Amino acid sequence: MARLLSTSCSVDMSSSCKLPCHQSYQGSKLFSSSCKLQTSKFPLEKLVLKGNRPERVCMVRATTLPMSQEAKTQPGSGSHQASGGSSKRKRVMVIGGDGYCGWATALHLSNKNYEVAIVDSLVRRLFDHQLGLDSLTPISSIHNRIRRWKSETGKTIQLYIGDICDFEFLADTFESFKPDAVVHFGEQRSAPYSMIDRSRAVFTQNNNVIGTLNVLFAIKEFREDCHLVKLGTMGEYGTPNIDIEEGYITITHNGRTDTLPYPKQASSFYHLSKVHDSNNIAFTCKAWGMRATDLNQGVVYGVRTDETEMHEELCNRLDYDGVFGTALNRFCVQAAVDHPLTVYGKGGQTRGYLDIRDTIQCVELAIANPAQRGEFRVFNQFTEQFSVNELASLVTKAGEKLGLNVETKSVPNPRVEAEEHYYNAKHTKLIELGLKPHLLSDSLLDSLLNFAIQFKDRVDVKQIMPSVSWKKIGAKPKTVAA
Numbered sequence: 001m002a003r004l005l006s007t008s009c010s011v012d013m014s015s016s017c018k019l020p021c022h023q024s025y026q027g028s029k030l031f032s033s034s035c036k037l038q039t040s041k042f043p044l045e046k047l048v049l050k051g052n053r054p055e056r057v058c059m060v061r062a063t064t065l066p067m068s069q070e071a072k073t074q075p076g077s078g079s080h081q082a083s084g085g086s087s088k089r090k091r092v093m094v095i096g097g098d099g100y101c102g103w104a105t106a107l108h109l110s111n112k113n114y115e116v117a118i119v120d121s122l123v124r125r126l127f128d129h130q131l132g133l134d135s136l137t138p139i140s141s142i143h144n145r146i147r148r149w150k151s152e153t154g155k156t157i158q159l160y161i162g163d164i165c166d167f168e169f170l171a172d173t174f175e176s177f178k179p180d181a182v183v184h185f186g187e188q189r190s191a192p193y194s195m196i197d198r199s200r201a202v203f204t205q206n207n208n209v210i211g212t213l214n215v216l217f218a219i220k221e222f223r224e225d226c227h228l229v230k231l232g233t234m235g236e237y238g239t240p241n242i243d244i245e246e247g248y249i250t251i252t253h254n255g256r257t258d259t260l261p262y263p264k265q266a267s268s269f270y271h272l273s274k275v276h277d278s279n280n281i282a283f284t285c286k287a288w289g290m291r292a293t294d295l296n297q298g299v300v301y302g303v304r305t306d307e308t309e310m311h312e313e314l315c316n317r318l319d320y321d322g323v324f325g326t327a328l329n330r331f332c333v334q335a336a337v338d339h340p341l342t343v344y345g346k347g348g349q350t351r352g353y354l355d356i357r358d359t360i361q362c363v364e365l366a367i368a369n370p371a372q373r374g375e376f377r378v379f380n381q382f383t384e385q386f387s388v389n390e391l392a393s394l395v396t397k398a399g400e401k402l403g404l405n406v407e408t409k410s411v412p413n414p415r416v417e418a419e420e421h422y423y424n425a426k427h428t429k430l431i432e433l434g435l436k437p438h439l440l441s442d443s444l445l446d447s448l449l450n451f452a453i454q455f456k457d458r459v460d461v462k463q464i465m466p467s468v469s470w471k472k473i474g475a476k477p478k479t480v481a482a
């Protein structure tokens with residue numbers, strides 16, 4: 001059994017520490033790498049080696065500035081009334097805050113005067129290294145991102161680098177930051193990644209289910225009044241031949257009526273991890289009186305938000321490859337590099353979509369209007385439904401206006417899914433809370449296409465076609481680029 005390297009260090013910006021990180025799951029080694037972290041005036045404070053635990057983490061607690069140097073800001077929407085009557089800023093922990101949705105959200109909440117801490121293992125960056133992928137946009141290191149945010153706005157975001165599957169690390173972050181709300185984006189979020197091979201399937205379920213379970217225990221142990229805002233996915237519901245409700249459905253069966261969790265029909269090991277998360281959260285709301293909101297998010301598109309626009313070092317990631325890229329973002333990049341739009345099978349697959357500016361709005365609304373103690377609240381977080389064919393035709397029209405010659409090609413569907421089906425999902429609860437949607441307009445498509453054109457020299461066209469097959473997944477590790 002390999003040993004766990006557990007390191008806790010305060011880091012700043014000028015020297016560097018090199019830490020071996022190993023992660024191994026059920027005997028098969030998934031990762032073996034080393035991660036390099038930029039540090040400066042604070043040396044490594046302690047280095048703890050432990051013998052009898054599953055080998056797993058590279059754990060570094062880091063903050064870019066001491067808390068005492070934090071900028072003084074006026075109370076905004078991030079302020080709330082403490083029970084003693086004094087006004088203090090709401091403290092929000094953003095788990096997965098270095099990722100696509102998490103980074104945009106962390107900046108937005110910080111801008112809105114919430115006190116924000118990012119918790120991230122940086123494993124998403126490691127996936128790119130493993131598979132030979134890269135974001136369309138160049139992204140800065142998390143340390144440089146946070147330092148740039150401070151210099152642009154005067155606001156501090158605290159940073160804890162580590163794996164939430166390691167409960168000691170997570171407990172430390174809870175005791176140190178004392179969150180009023182936790183927004184949990186920190187999961188392996190690609191369905192194709194979870195279907196590459198056995199080790200990725202096991203990693204995905206382990207990472208997501210255990211990570212979420214640890215968050216639940218951390219809240220119970222250290223911050224029992226804390227509101228959990230958890231990112232789920234509309235994919236948990238599958239594509240039933242009836243309307244999809246928001247979390248619950250009232251059923252009359254043999255003359256008796258009850259309101260029950262809406263049936264889930266997940267279609268990948270990733271989606272199944274989300275279903276299990278939802279069940280664990282629902283159970284702890286009932287058993288422990290947790291307060292939780294499950295945001296069943298649709299497919300997110302777009303890249304720009306007010307905050308990421310402030311400086312190029314704040315730029316968000318944009319994935320276009322066959323493993324992490326999502327439909328509309330992928331189509332815009334394909335159009336920009338003259339690659340046919342890759343419609344899987346018949347293209348009738350219909351899903352809910354939303355602009356990344358609405359992701360951050362929805363999360364803010366959920367935090368500002370917390371669930372009650374014991375309540376497991378479910379919101380369907382998307383603004384419009386499209387079939388893949390509809391998206392392809394919208395991108396074709398928008399591309400033509402920009403002088404691009406956009407073609408569409410049907411490619412064999414690597415997934416096991418219905419290609420023509422009924423789809424009508426409710427999504428009214430966030431609107432009732434005040435969501436003002438940014439609907440997919442010509443101007444947004446123009447801007448996303450122009451953005452893709454701006455960075456088209458960074459596109460690796462070999463990464464565009466789907467390469468992970470739902471049917472061909474096997475136990476043997478696939479080590480080549482996916």
Ligand SMILES: NC(=O)c1ccc[n+]([C@@H]2O[C@H](COP(=O)([O-])OP(=O)(O)OC[C@H]3O[C@@H](n4cnc5c(N)ncnc54)[C@H](O)[C@@H]3O)[C@@H](O)[C@H]2O)c1
Nearest residue numbers: 096098099100101121122123124163164186187189231300
């Ligand atoms: N992007 C979408 O279109 C979309 C759609 C529906 C739902 N979601 C959900 O939203 C959430 C965020 O998605 P995203 O697109 O921003 O993903 P992402 O991969 O860009 O970001 C996830 C972040 O979590 C971190 N992370 C993963 N496991 C961790 C762990 N064990 N400990 C600490 N950090 C960890 C990663 O390093 C990464 O920075 C996910 O839960 C995803 O399932 C995303």
